[in-house]
Amino acid sequence: xxxxxxxxxxxxxxxxxxxxxxxxxxxxxxxxxxxxxxxxxxxxxxxxxxxxxxxxxxxxxxxxxxxxxxxxxxxxxxxxxxxxxxxxxxxxxxxxxxxxxxxxxxxxxxxxxxxxxxxxxxxxxxxxxxxxxxxxxxxxxxxxxxxxxxxxxxxxxxxxxxxxxxxxxxxxxxxxxxxxxxxxxxxxxxxxxxxxxxxxxxxxxxxxxxxxxxxxxxxxxxxxxxxxxxxxxxxxxxxxxxxxxxxxxxxxxxxxxxxxxxxxxxxxxxxxxxxxxxxxxxxxxxxxxxxxxxxxxxxxxxxxxxxxxxxxxxxxxxxxxxxxxxxxxxxxxxxxxxxxxxxxxxxxxxxxx
Amino acid sequence: xxxxxxxxxxxxxxxxxxxxxxxxxxxxxxxxxxxxxxxxxxxxxxxxxxxxxxxxxxxxxxxxxxxxxxxxxxxxxxxxxxxxxxxxxxxxxxxxxxxxxxxxxxxxxxxxxxxxxxxxxxxxxxxxxxxxxxxxxxxxxxxxxxxxxxxxxxxxxxxxxxxxxxxxxxxxxxxxxxxxxxxxxxxxxxxxxxxxxxxxxxxxxxxxxxxxxxxxxxxxxxxxxxxxxxxxxxxxxxxxxxxxxxxxxxxxxxxxxxxxxxxxxxxxxxxxxxxxxxxxxxxxxxxxxxxxxxxxxxxxxxxxxxxxxxxxxxxxxxxxxxxxxxxxxxxxxxxxxxxxxxxxxxxxxxxxxxxxxxxxxxxxxxxxxxxxxxxxxxxxxxxxxxxxxxxxxxxxxxxxxxxxxxxxxxxxxxxxxxxxxxxxxxxxxxxxxxxxxxxxxxxxxxxxxxxx
Numbered sequence: 189x190x191x192x193x194x195x196x197x198x199x200x201x202x203x204x205x206x207x208x209x210x211x212x213x214x215x216x217x218x219x220x221x222x223x224x225x226x227x228x229x230x231x232x233x234x235x236x237x238x239x240x241x242x243x244x245x246x247x248x249x250x251x252x253x254x255x256x257x258x259x260x261x262x263x264x265x266x267x268x269x270x271x272x273x274x275x276x277x278x279x280x281x282x283x284x285x286x287x288x289x290x291x292x293x294x295x296x297x298x299x300x301x302x303x304x305x306x307x308x309x310x311x312x313x314x315x316x317x318x319x320x321x322x323x324x325x326x327x328x329x330x331x332x333x334x335x336x337x338x339x340x341x342x343x344x345x346x347x348x349x350x351x352x353x354x355x356x357x358x359x360x361x362x363x364x365x366x367x368x369x370x371x372x373x374x375x376x377x378x379x380x381x382x383x384x385x386x387x388x389x390x391x392x393x394x395x396x397x398x399x400x401x402x403x404x405x406x407x408x409x410x411x412x413x414x415x416x417x418x419x420x421x422x423x424x425x426x427x428x429x430x431x432x433x434x435x436x437x438x439x440x441x442x443x444x445x446x447x448x449x450x451x452x453x454x455x456x457x458x459x460x461x462x463x464x465x466x467x468x469x470x471x472x473x474x475x476x477x478x479x480x481x482x483x484x485x486x487x488x489x490x491x492x493x494x495x496x497x498x499x500x501x502x503x504x505x506x507x508x509x510x511x512x513x514x515x516x517x518x519x520x521x522x523x524x525x526x527x528x529x530x531x532x533x534x535x536x537x538x539x540x541x
Numbered sequence: 542x543x544x545x546x547x548x549x550x551x552x553x554x555x556x557x558x559x560x561x562x563x564x565x566x567x568x569x570x571x572x573x574x575x576x577x578x579x580x581x582x583x584x585x586x587x588x589x590x591x592x593x594x595x596x597x598x599x600x601x602x603x604x605x606x607x608x609x610x611x612x613x614x615x616x617x618x619x620x621x622x623x624x625x626x627x628x629x630x631x632x633x634x635x636x637x638x639x640x641x642x643x644x645x646x647x648x649x650x651x652x653x654x655x656x657x658x659x660x661x662x663x664x665x666x667x668x669x670x671x672x673x674x675x676x677x678x679x680x681x682x683x684x685x686x687x688x689x690x691x692x693x694x695x696x697x698x699x700x701x702x703x704x705x706x707x708x709x710x711x712x713x714x715x716x717x718x719x720x721x722x723x724x725x726x727x728x729x730x731x732x733x734x735x736x737x738x739x740x741x742x743x744x745x746x747x748x749x750x751x752x753x754x755x756x757x758x759x760x761x762x763x764x765x766x767x768x769x770x771x772x773x774x775x776x777x778x779x780x781x782x783x784x785x786x787x788x789x790x791x792x793x794x795x796x797x798x799x800x801x802x803x804x805x806x807x808x809x810x811x812x813x814x815x816x817x818x819x820x821x822x823x824x825x826x827x828x829x830x831x832x833x834x835x836x837x838x839x840x841x842x843x844x845x846x847x848x849x850x851x852x853x854x855x856x857x858x859x860x861x862x863x864x865x866x867x868x869x870x871x872x873x874x875x876x877x878x879x880x881x882x883x884x885x886x887x888x889x890x891x892x893x894x895x896x897x898x899x900x901x902x903x904x905x906x907x908x909x910x911x912x913x914x915x916x917x918x919x920x921x922x923x924x925x926x927x928x929x930x931x932x933x934x935x936x937x938x939x940x941x942x943x944x945x946x947x948x949x950x951x952x953x954x955x956x957x958x959x960x961x962x963x964x965x966x967x968x969x970x971x972x973x974x975x976x977x978x979x980x981x982x983x984x985x986x987x988x989x990x991x992x993x
Contacts, residue, residue, distance in 0.1 A: 277837075283844070286806075287802070288803040291800065469843050470845065478826070478845055522951055
């Protein structure tokens with residue numbers, strides 16, 4: 189299989205030299221001291237079992253916490269697979285693997301020879317990319333029947349299936365490359381993380397330049413600056429797990445908010461300390477996972493309320509699906525970042541009331 | 542105008558009777574694989590008296606009569622196999638009464654599922670009915686005639702178990718009432734009089750239901766669906782047993798299907814839960830997922846997929862897209878729940894043989910006393926070969942249902958024949974006597990439940 193061609197570039201020496209073991213000591217879901225952290229990450233790197241592998245909620249955050257650029261999360265997932273100790277039950281893994289199988293015909297390839305916006309596996313969310321911000325940008329993966337041809341596959345990090353990612357991803361990249369995009373603006377930052385972080389980490393070539401959606405939005409807003417009317421809203425931002433793969437792009441959240449005149453409320457669970465939407469946690473094997481997910485969501489939303497948020501801005505459609513209703517029941521309006529940006533330039537996003 | 546047409550027009554007026562070919566064509570088929578057959582007349586009455594008059598006319602002239610509700614059985618049960626008068630009952634669509642305290646509704650026979658659902662939501666939001674998940678135009682009475690089940694089947698059983706009384710026009714034109722409405726004006730119970738209900742499940746061959754009283758149930762403020770998945774079909778019966786034991790679910794359905802791929806080879810179990818408060822909902826979820834199914838999650842054999850607010854009605858009609866051309870039909874059966882693994886494997890085998898993506902579904906009926914297990918076969922209406930394959934698959938499945946010891950649900954002609962061949966001779970003789978007594982000229986939906 190092609191998957192065997194790709195190997196994670198992980199250097200155990202970096203862990204030995206690491207002064208902080210922040211990958212595990214900063215983990216919000218496991219309470220691990222520095223000494224234990226060092227022992228466990230070394231054990232994991234050497235292929236041994238560790239409680240970390242069993243208790244990991246797969247929030248991706250350790251990729252951001254690692255000060256050595258050593259991909260601890262990708263390593264954890266590889267070891268979970270190798271030691272057959274996935275954090276989720278077997279039927280859920282089988283279901284997820286089948287979910288990404290295209291079954292409605294081949295994609296229509298139209299060469300673009302320029303920048304393109306890729307909807308990935310979210311073609312059904314085309315209403316989120318309407319209006320002036322998205323004028324004159326060719327879009328690929330617009331047909332929900334064929335979107336799994338553009339599915340970045342990184343979701344399988346939640347399912348201890350790096351092998352599936354490595355096996356399928358070169359084909360996905362090839363499909364996208366046939367459109368000849370020079371730059372690929374990734375609607376979902378999991379796609380961006382795939383091409384900007386995961387592919388280099390395992391040695392998969394990417395023949396186009398990935399562009400983060402927020403960087404694109406910021407630049408478009410700058411071009412349309414004359415249309416922006418400060419919104420004077422207090423917003424909370426639900427940071428998704430996948431943004432941990434591109435922490436250098438997280439700054440665009442604040443840049444956009446500043447530009448459109450919204451105030452991001454001061455919260456306990458934001459930026460590096462952001463809480464996961466818990467969509468994956470609720471299905472994990474560890475006893476009490478469903479209740480734990482509920483509790484995390486409650487904590488997260490209480491934090492937004494306490495900070496005075498009027499709006500909760502989402503990046504990831506899966507977070508939106510998991511938390512949107514609960515947020516709204518708590519008196520906070522949920523909206524996708526693109527919707528907020530459209531509001532700022534005087535447009536009314538689909539479904540906004 | 543011929544004499545029959547004129548007589549029908551005298552009963553219902555000229556605008557509600559027709560023998561024009563283009564209109565007869567519409568009534569010549571249903572959406573399944575049954576061969577079309579046009580009626581000679583179609584008539585649409587608006588009152589019980591008009592139905593009486595039509596049946597008396599038909600009896601005098603020995604003309605076949607086929608009553609039609611929504612026409613959505615798929616098994617060809619309202620296709621006029623021997624022509625005659627097709628009575629379209631949709632104009633009789635009054636919701637006569639809803640008794641909130643005693644929780645029942647008195648309806649005319651043409652009231653549709655969607656009509657009652659929306660009426661209750663608007664006027665009696667504390668009440669609901671067992672909604673079968675059929676297309677919205679399916680009628681309540683039509684569903685009773687086939688012993689349908691709805692989304693409250695798990696706690697309360699078949700919809701035909703939920704009636705408080707019937708008004709029926711007999712084939713010879715007399716009106717007959719069953720239940721408390723037979724001794725007074727109230728429609729609150731079907732018991733405790735001697736049981737003489739010989740109309741449910743008879744497909745209109747013993748009379749036409751014109752009014753009915755249907756039990757209603759508490760509509761909780763919050764309703765939603767949780768999902769669980771396993772990869773071993775052998776686990777499904779014990780999971781259904783455990784879930785039904787909690788008595789906390791409104792509806793429990795297990796399904797597996799080839800399309801979309803994520804469901805292929807896996808068994809999904811959907812559980813509808815209702816609650817008045819978040820506290821009640823969370824308590825029920827804790828009992829169902831954490832306490833009852835927690836062991837499967839911890840040992841990795843089963844997975845909780847989450848809970849979604851609002852009910853999505855089961856839509857096997859989605860399968861009609863599998864072969865393009867919009868056709869599907871299914872064999873339903875009433876089975877013990879322990880047969881689920883066999884039913885699933887057989888469904889896959891028959892589907893693969895006929896090159897049809899498999900779709901199987903089992904709905905718990907009555908606290909797991911049985912399940913309605915259905916095998917669905919898609920076909921392309923424009924491709925006769927796919928229709929032939931679907932028909933063959935349906936017949937093979939009918940055979941298997943009987944072999945497994947199940948009972949075919951709403952059987953078409955082929956399935957009825959299989960049942961009749963196996964029916965206890967004394968039972969068959971009793972059916973024959975009942976039929977002869979009620980329908981001496983054999984005019985009612987002939988071809989169905991023919992007792993030789």
